[in-house]
Amino acid sequence: MPRVFSGIQPTGDPHIGNYFGAMRNYVRLGEEYSKNSIYCVVDLHAITNPAAYDPATLSQRTFEMAVANFAVGLDPEKVIFFVQSQVPEHQELSWVFTALTPVGELERMTQYKDKAEQLESIPAGLLMYPVLMAADILLYKADTVPVGEDQTQHIELTREIARKFNHAFGETFPEPKAVYARDALRIPGVDGQGKMSKSKGEGSTIGILEPLDSIWQKLRVAPTDPARVRRSDPGDPEKCLIGDYHKLFSDLPTIETVYAGCRTAGIGCVDCKKMLMQGITRELTPIQERAADLRADPDRVRDALATGARQAREIARPVMEEVREKAGFLKL
Secondary structure, three states, X not given: OOOEEEEEOOOOOOEHHHHHHHHHHHHHHHHHHHHHEEXXXXXXXXXXXXOOOOOOOHHHHHHHHHHHHHHOOOOOOOXXXXXXXXXXXXXXXXXXXXXXXXXXXXXXXXXXXHHHOOOOOOOHHHHHHHHHHHHHHHOOOOOEEEOOHHHHHHHHHHHHHHHHHHHHHOOOXXXXXXXXXXXXXXXXXXXXXXXXXXHHOHHHOOEOOOOHHHHHHHHHOOOOOOOOOOOOOOOOHHHOHXXXXXXXXXXXXXXXXXXXXXXXXXXXXXXXXXXXXXXXXXXXXXXXXXXXXXXOOHHHHHHHHHHHHHHHHHHHHHHHHHHHHHHOOOOO
16 A cells, blocks of 8 residues: 655745645545554744744744645544654654755756855755755655645655665655646646745735635735726636636636636626635634634643654654664664
C-alpha cells in the first residue's frame, strides 16, 4: 500500500487555495490509505522566511492549522497528524541530506530565487528549505506526496536526494511522486493579482475560517471581466476570477446559469457574486462550525497532536537508525 506524506505551513490562515489544492486531497487519501497517511504542520519550515515568521504567534498559528485540517475532515483516528518540530528525526535526517546536496541545485529552486529577491539578508535556512522537505518525506519512506503545483520542483529534488543516498549508501529510500488536485492547480487571488497566496497578504486570500461577512466584502469589490464596463455589456466568465470560483463552489445548474447570464448580460456581476456567496456559505459554514467546536476543546486538539507525534516517531526512529548505520556513524 502506498505511504502518503505531506506538510502544510502555519504561516497565515489556510485559504481556499490550500483547501482545494491540498487539504481535501489529505482527507481523500487519508480515507483511502488510513494510517499509511502521514501529515504534519511544518513549523520548522515556517521559521525560514523572516518576512512571515513571528515567534509571538507561531504556536497559535500551528494550533489553528491543526484545527483547520481537523475541521475540513481529517480524522486523527485514521491518519497520523503531528507538528514537525515534535519529531527531532526530521532535523537529523535533513543534516545528512545537506551533506549530499550541491548548493547549485538549491540555488536553482524557483521558490528560493523568488523569496530571496525580496530579502536584503538571505538566511541559510531559506536555501536549505527543500532539503528539510526531502527529509520530511523520506523519513517515512513515503512514495506519494499530495502537494500544490508550486512544490513540483522540490519533489523532483527529493527524488534526486533519494537517488544520491541510495547510490552512496545502498538502497534505502523510494523516489516519491507528487499527487495534485488537478481541478484546483491555479486558484486566482481575490485581488486578481495572480495565484492566491498567503505570502501576498490577506487581501489576496479567502480564508476557509474567515468570517463570511469578511469574505463577502472581498468578493463585493473583486475584479471581474474588464469587458463588462456597464451592466448591459456581455462578458466572458472564463476570463473572470468569479467564474473560476463558481467552478469550485457552485453546482452545475448554477454554473450554467451564471455563465450564460454573463455572456448575454442577463445578470450583473453583483448578482453573479451573490450566487457565488451562496455556494461559499454552503461549503464553509460546516467547516467553521467544526472549527469552533475544536477551539472550545483545545485539549482534544493537543492530545491528537501528541498522539500523532508518538506514532510518527515510531516510524521515524528505525529509519534513522538505518540511516546512521549505513552512513557510518558510531553505534554505542
